[in-house]
Amino acid sequence: MSNIRHLKPAGKAIFKDRYTKKVKELLTGWENEKKGKFGLVGLPLSKPSISHSGASFAPEAIRDAMQSYSTYSGELGVDLLDPILDFGDLEMNPTEIVENQRRLYEGMTDIFATEAVENWFMLGGDHSISYSSIKAFSEHYGKVGVIQFDAHHDLRNTEDGGPTNGTPFRRLLEDHSISGENLAQIGIRDFTNAKAYHDYAKEQGVSVYSMADIRYITMTNILARELRKLEERVDVIYISLDMDVLDQAFAPGCPAIGPGGMDSNTLLEAIFQVAKHPKVMAIDIVEIDPTIDIRNMTSRVAAYAIIQFMKGKNVK
Amino acid sequence: MSNIRHLKPAGKAIFKDRYTKKVKELLTGWENEKKGKFGLVGLPLSKPSISHSGASFAPEAIRDAMQSYSTYSGELGVDLLDPILDFGDLEMNPTEIVENQRRLYEGMTDIFATEAVENWFMLGGDHSISYSSIKAFSEHYGKVGVIQFDAHHDLRNTEDGGPTNGTPFRRLLEDHSISGENLAQIGIRDFTNAKAYHDYAKEQGVSVYSMADIRYITMTNILARELRKLEERVDVIYISLDMDVLDQAFAPGCPAIGPGGMDSNTLLEAIFQVAKHPKVMAIDIVEIDPTIDIRNMTSRVAAYAIIQFMKGKNVK
Amino acid sequence: MSNIRHLKPAGKAIFKDRYTKKVKELLTGWENEKKGKFGLVGLPLSKPSISHSGASFAPEAIRDAMQSYSTYSGELGVDLLDPILDFGDLEMNPTEIVENQRRLYEGMTDIFATEAVENWFMLGGDHSISYSSIKAFSEHYGKVGVIQFDAHHDLRNTEDGGPTNGTPFRRLLEDHSISGENLAQIGIRDFTNAKAYHDYAKEQGVSVYSMADIRYITMTNILARELRKLEERVDVIYISLDMDVLDQAFAPGCPAIGPGGMDSNTLLEAIFQVAKHPKVMAIDIVEIDPTIDIRNMTSRVAAYAIIQFMKGKNVK
Amino acid sequence: MSNIRHLKPAGKAIFKDRYTKKVKELLTGWENEKKGKFGLVGLPLSKPSISHSGASFAPEAIRDAMQSYSTYSGELGVDLLDPILDFGDLEMNPTEIVENQRRLYEGMTDIFATEAVENWFMLGGDHSISYSSIKAFSEHYGKVGVIQFDAHHDLRNTEDGGPTNGTPFRRLLEDHSISGENLAQIGIRDFTNAKAYHDYAKEQGVSVYSMADIRYITMTNILARELRKLEERVDVIYISLDMDVLDQAFAPGCPAIGPGGMDSNTLLEAIFQVAKHPKVMAIDIVEIDPTIDIRNMTSRVAAYAIIQFMKGKNVK
Amino acid sequence: MSNIRHLKPAGKAIFKDRYTKKVKELLTGWENEKKGKFGLVGLPLSKPSISHSGASFAPEAIRDAMQSYSTYSGELGVDLLDPILDFGDLEMNPTEIVENQRRLYEGMTDIFATEAVENWFMLGGDHSISYSSIKAFSEHYGKVGVIQFDAHHDLRNTEDGGPTNGTPFRRLLEDHSISGENLAQIGIRDFTNAKAYHDYAKEQGVSVYSMADIRYITMTNILARELRKLEERVDVIYISLDMDVLDQAFAPGCPAIGPGGMDSNTLLEAIFQVAKHPKVMAIDIVEIDPTIDIRNMTSRVAAYAIIQFMKGKNVK
Amino acid sequence: MSNIRHLKPAGKAIFKDRYTKKVKELLTGWENEKKGKFGLVGLPLSKPSISHSGASFAPEAIRDAMQSYSTYSGELGVDLLDPILDFGDLEMNPTEIVENQRRLYEGMTDIFATEAVENWFMLGGDHSISYSSIKAFSEHYGKVGVIQFDAHHDLRNTEDGGPTNGTPFRRLLEDHSISGENLAQIGIRDFTNAKAYHDYAKEQGVSVYSMADIRYITMTNILARELRKLEERVDVIYISLDMDVLDQAFAPGCPAIGPGGMDSNTLLEAIFQVAKHPKVMAIDIVEIDPTIDIRNMTSRVAAYAIIQFMKGKNVK
Ligand SMILES: [Ca+2]
Ligand SMILES: [Ca+2]
Ligand SMILES: [Ca+2]
Ligand SMILES: [Ca+2]
Ligand SMILES: [Ca+2]
Ligand SMILES: [Ca+2]
Ligand SMILES: [Ca+2]
């Protein structure tokens, strides 16, 4: 930096061990023409949320949580050393919510158009961002299959207000950005959705797996079945991870928490399993509000989910 | 409300989706002669508690938590649309603790006498309220079996002070309101009870299941065994749910939290299983202190437990 | 309620002393044709806020804080027994921010048209609500003078996004709903506003009083001077109270807190002094976010400010 | 402790500087026949409180806060080295509230009977403890004058429930333990008391000073006037300090906080001023709930108040 | 204490039931020549920690948490009535970190030399204390096997700073205080350790069990295997329990929390299983920072772990 | 950034108004040869602290708090547009406390040697950093006068451990880096310092002003007197601002908080007054622990203090 003794750039005091590389150190600012295996972008929009939400702070919190992890998996015996190209965040207007959703769509359209990376990480924001992201994704990459981990269907009507974080998959279906047969909803919880939307999911041919299904069929079997089905039907697969699929004990920082959900280990193993599939090339993570989280626990799970995705892509 | 545009009653801004009914909307103020399937009453007494407790705030917190749930079970395929007749709360004196326990007994005596509903939900308060409630219940409905989910026996002597939240079942046994053979205590935790009370339970013929029993016998088998036994011995069955039966990770808002307890899913499935039995017609939920809870997690479990009870009663 | 002993309506256990009337008990639901001295309405909009804000929860929090006060002033020797007609809240759409500002304008237009009361209390929400409220107020009541207590000018341009909580007075001036000479801004803080907006205020003839002015001129003299000036120029006077005019030690629950502000006693005395003036007939209170407040301190100040207004109107 | 290197008794790691004596180190367990200048006893009762209160934890919190202070006053130039004889706490029954008030009376009767010290510090508990303490005090020491710092009169009727923390001075007056002319209430706040009790105070001849009186007359003058009056009428003077006399910014840990109160400096100077009077020989400190306090701020003020009392007694 | 009615020593109000003995009551101050079955000492050092840590407060928090447990195990049918000899804490210098590590070594050397007890409980502190403790232990008791429950290897190099809480086992290996073949690391988590240290562990012959190993091999089998191996190789076995081996949902109070860890029940059963082995005679518990814990949950697990150890030693 | 629509660098969503410049935007990374009016450096060391302290996080928190302020002073009529050259932070070793103090001395020596700026801002860290900083400062700039705002003397002996945050001025005096006559301590609080250190201050000729002095003499007069004295005796003046000089209500985020301190307005005016003096050219700000602060209130005061210093340097 200079010949001033002991000077370092301003910032959190971080102990540096020469043999340890933190996942956050893999983040590398993207610039035109840069190519890589993994790319990341923040979609900091949460004003569409039905409940009060500070999910717009999550991209920063999740990037910070990457500092808690090192790059090495002893279980797999691989060191994840590929950089993650960080595109930055999409800029939001303070009062134009629907316009912001259009901005997200435009930004993601341009980003996917770069074809800069093989695998995309989108950090929400509330779940409304998945509409913009998946729509742009499908326009660029072709027929999309979606594996949605969520306690909720997110198939609400839009006449009562919106588009909100309750409507993304309804709009994607109505738009024909995706088709119901290519959508799997895993972790749907009892007494958390209206009958009308459960019925709508069924009519559209959506694969719905409740928490009871996970207990009885097992996550491994559910995923194997859905991946088998999707790989024949679609060009690419996109994971949409709503953190409230987890039980409140494991994800205290979601606006809509509750008991009876998944534990974090089951989720993390699931991400690994799915990411191994060659058609899987994108994941968004939504509904984390760092302002109500406990010790950033929920952002820590999110960062780990991204790493599990990367681990999946490192299995030979 | 008037012809003033956009006006609505004061209160929390709640997004209203026309297809979604919240469980809280099932609450309907009880009035004389009204009859129904479910009834609810608050017993906001926590000054008897041995440890500092704001459990008197729980009835309000649990009712509010019902707003987090919709009425539909996709797993069972039923929409729970029966109203819950809400009797309100019993009024407590600020300094007369024992008199308050008498008040609870008198109030519950009158409430059960209405025979307004088929199934009763009593929201505590600390566990001392179960003495008053079960005593009144047994006087009205006949021989009572009790399934108590609890880390503790609650069989303390009363010479050292009380009656407290440590004594309700001792008093019910001494009163002959219930008999030991008709009491099942499930979730009793090691190093959480004195030998004297464990021995007393055994002498009285109480069925005691520890956390190890749940791991080795399974909850399903324990409940099947106890229901089979009780259905032959009693007229009606009453569930007494002390939230501290849960592990501290799942119920952070109880005064007496600790590790090594039940997870919330096991508990919620247990309530469903028990409620299916036709002799089961009452549940009380106690020992939630909303002033120390984390994001109302524990009240959310309580509200879900009530819904699981209702779901049990909707199985054909 | 019935002949059930000890039964009372559900809700917080509130000790009732027969000689004590709480200010919250003065709240009386408004119905068509009802007339009175004081009226209150909630404007629960905070999505326009530049910073993350849960100010939409403030109307409920402020009403609840009224429960902490009794109706009697020993200092003045009067018991405030006039009811406060509560109109309820205006209903907000989850995603249409600008439309919501129009809704607030329409709702307030209809409410003022009732001429139901002599004095109006508007509970925000963020400061953007004052645009809608003052515009409707001026259309109904004539030429309006505004006394704004605020650390900020709120005269931002709207080209950079908005209308936000940074723009209400800019829009009112551009609209000619008010004129600069009829606006007094009191409590403006150094290093909290841009030069451009300070200059704009000066150009428009706004009376600007900094915290230093309050220390050197005194609040009493500032208010006396401004009331004298306004009483000759306008038909009615409206107080707009942005809680962040207070020092962070006294109002920890505002999104934009900081040191160097007013203490709560100075503010409360100021409200009393202004409210005594016969042309003063409205107050809005904004920028309280109960989700970040400490023990509802800021809502407690807000409730007290309303009572001080009522006290001012009870001076003979 | 032994010849084990570096061993010390278990407990908080406390840095020990050989020249610094902490006020907590002055605490010395009282034993029969021990005499001294200052004595202290805990009255950990808060179940009589109208609002939910953990004030029973305050004696421990205040003793701990004494660790934050050293014994030396640079302003006065004296080092307070007299021990404080610590009598311990009075033991409370978990369910017998009125019996506990009797216990406090009996315990304090016995303690005052020891005549072990010249000045007494009583640590509540809620304000109900003052009834027991002052009654015992007056029976031992003769005609008592009381200087009560409080936002409230605490003159409620007892028919609506109680005796609570709202009734101690009513009961002392009705008992003739004190007479109204010998009671000064300082810091009484507007809209915090009912007219009936304000009128009762006046009828009984109580000296009532509002917050406005403190601003206009000044605390120094009020105290000078009241001490002059009392010194002719009574044998001994007792200070009853309800921490909620402070503004919520200075005492966030009281159950009944609000704005418009005293700042801590005014209070601490007042204690010093009063304690200098030779007839003043007791102080109780009440209404601190450590479970809701912020960083023990309110207990820190309490500990400082005791030290200011000791400082007053060290003025030659 | 005296003939003063109701007087008790100062301290937390603790309800005393004559039949219940709390584990904290087993703590008995050690004095020269006292012998017993269990001994406990606090090692309150956390300044070596890489991340900001208040683990120096843990010895006090864990002792306090013992108050939450009674001595009786219904599952085993034994009442743990052996006293725990409490040696107190070792005294730390505020600025000499490396000197403090030496002090811990000296203190533990002297303590083990007393041979006062059969089983030792060491309460950290951060994990750096294990270096001092195990070194002293091995010098006194002979060849030591260590079962380390930890998410991390703690085998960092010391050239980059330290010795820290990341280096204790590296130093013990380099010192030959232990040998790699006699160290089992259980609960090692993916993406939480650098490849270099994983490789170092392997080179040294350390037995490493990841979280995946626990899921697939089971804890019971892992422990059986390791105990079998160690019992032939070593004289004594020492458990080093780093609380961050638990998932963040079960141990929110560790500096380095994360998802994907062990649940508390698995850990508590493991401690019981290990403690039954006759060669196991010591346990240290580290990395609990009470200043960031939630309701002392993590200290509660720690206290329970000690009790499980005692229970293991009570199996005949 | 690219031709991707709406993309911006990752980070907190910050609303950008084209006419508003935030003080944080004035921060400009220093590079060799760059010169300016103001310079800033972080000294993130808090392990020397006697009490548990996370003050090492303060440099980052204070820089962030600069984002809350704009550059314009309406009171003075100046826009502060000079850049602040940010040197970054000095790097600390995790376990070598005394070595770290040497590092700070070396780093500051090199930084002052650049003569890059006219005025220096040093962000601690605990108060121990002032020893290193003032020593280096005096070696470069000549005879130094120090105005220390502090509740404490910080003149402890170093035999009992240290050098800690209790010893910096003792060491500077013993070193002859400063002389007692050139040190003014303002805000010293009763019962917060030992007699021995008060006496030592007096012997050394230190000017000591207690909180009572501030009330009676006024801050303005104290500062005028001390500046007059220092300007004749020294070459340069350095302000050392220990935030605990403020009352706990105004600075809740210091390790050693208490009542009876300064309010923030008095402090901020004092900084302005002192900074106007041409010999004043440095300020350090210490003892803020962001991990225990409330909504960063204390860091907000710190950032404001820096701005007040800059304002003082902009008075013509
Ligand atoms: Ca969703
Ligand atoms: Ca969801
Ligand atoms: Ca119980
Ligand atoms: Ca229990
Ligand atoms: Ca404003
Ligand atoms: Ca403002
Ligand atoms: Ca009182």
Ligand SMILES: [Ca+2]
């Ligand atoms: Ca009071």
Ligand SMILES: [Ca+2]
């Ligand atoms: Ca470790």
Ligand SMILES: [Ca+2]
């Ligand atoms: Ca670890």
Ligand SMILES: [Ca+2]
């Ligand atoms: Ca200092």
Ligand SMILES: [Ca+2]
């Ligand atoms: Ca200090």
